[in-house]
Amino acid sequence: DFCAMVAQAAELLGIAHIGIGSDLCQDQPDSVVEWMRNGRWTRTVDYGEGSQGNAGFPPQPEWFRDNRDFSTLAAGLRKVGFSVSEVDRIMGRNWLGFFERSFVPAEN
Numbered sequence: 738d739f740c741a742m743v744a745q746a747a748e749l750l751g752i753a754h755i756g757i758g759s760d761l762c763q764d765q766p767d768s769v770v771e772w773m774r775n776g777r778w779t780r781t782v783d784y785g786e787g788s789q790g791n792a793g794f795p796p797q798p799e800w801f802r803d804n805r806d807f808s809t810l811a812a813g814l815r816k817v818g819f820s821v822s823e824v825d826r827i828m829g830r831n832w833l834g835f836f837e838r839s840f841v842p843a844e845n
Contacts, residue, residue: 739798740813743827752823756831757810763803767793 747755762769770793775782800809807828814824 738813738817739800740810740817743814744817744819747819747823747827752826753831755827756835757807757828761804762794765794770794 743755760773762773797803800806800813811824811828814827815821819827
């Protein structure tokens with residue numbers, strides 16, 4: 738189960754290092770995932786979890802069909818034992834903190 742995996746990762750890495758990604762790509766053509774995996778920086782084709790015969794986006798799991806299911810994910814994290822504040826961090830605050838610390842103008 739996904740939420741149990743998140744709990745195991747939090748035990749290993751600490752809650753401050755866990756975050757839900759921002760790369761949800763709904764209704765995009767397979768060329769989008771192809772570019773994300775390969776861009777212009779490689780000559781070797783990366784099929785991710787796919788293969789040459791099945792190179793596109795993997796199917797969404799039933800419990801997370803689209804962005805309307807983020808609340809289902811948050812509820813699942815609570816069910817495996819995360820507190821409200823921990824779920825808040827996992828669902829966005831950790832990423833926001835990383836963003837604020839990392840993407841700043843260069844010093845002259």
